[in-house]
Amino acid sequence: MDNCIFCKIIAGDIPSMRVYEDEDCIAILDINPAAPGHTLVIPKKHYQDLFEMDEAMAGKLMMVAQEIGKRQMERLGAPGVNLVQNNGASAGQTVLHFHLHVIPRYENDGAMVLWDPTQPTMDDLKAICDKLA
Numbered sequence: 001m002d003n004c005i006f007c008k009i010i011a012g013d014i015p016s017m018r019v020y021e022d023e024d025c026i027a028i029l030d031i032n033p034a035a036p037g038h039t040l041v042i043p044k045k046h047y048q049d050l051f052e053m054d055e056a057m058a059g060k061l062m063m064v065a066q067e068i069g070k071r072q073m074e075r076l077g078a079p080g081v082n083l084v085q086n087n088g089a090s091a092g093q094t095v096l097h098f099h100l101h102v103i104p105r106y107e108n109d110g111a112m113v114l115w116d117p118t119q120p121t122m123d124d125l126k127a128i129c130d131k132l133a
């Protein structure tokens with residue numbers, strides 16, 4: 001797709017550090033990593049987000065993320081790994097070509113701010129559950 005930075009990276013028009021490639025996807029080092037080794041798993045086909053993607057591709061990319069996470073633990077010595085995947089501007093998506101962040105985590109790296117936990121009542125939870133179930 002025109003004007004998509006990840007399509008340009010896939011085409012080789014913009015350089016990247018590729019740690020993995022197969023017929024469906026690439027995995028590249030993030031240019032502004034949250035922690036050393038932060039990797040993006042990106043399908044070669046342009047899907048805007050998770051909801052444009054077929055189930056088979058979603059499953060395939062998760063398998064690749066598993067492989068990258070294993071390498072981060074075994075080769076970079078990361079004791080933990082976060083998977084992050086943003087859909088939509090309100091969720092923090094800035095590049096509108098699906099990507100799965102695989103972020104190696106090190107003790108006290110300060111790499112990620114998690115959400116502030118809230119305290120809903122059981123009624124609040126039930127109302128949401130009834131909508132989602």
Ligand code: 5GP
Binds near residue numbers: 014017028030096
């Ligand atoms: P989002 O906020 O959309 O989930 O994440 C986009 C990610 O893409 C960011 O972490 C950002 O650092 C990364 N990024 C943006 N442009 C480039 C680029 O040109 N090369 C690489 N390797 N990463 C990029």
Ligand code: ZN
Binds near residue numbers: 001004046096
């Ligand atoms: Zn694209």
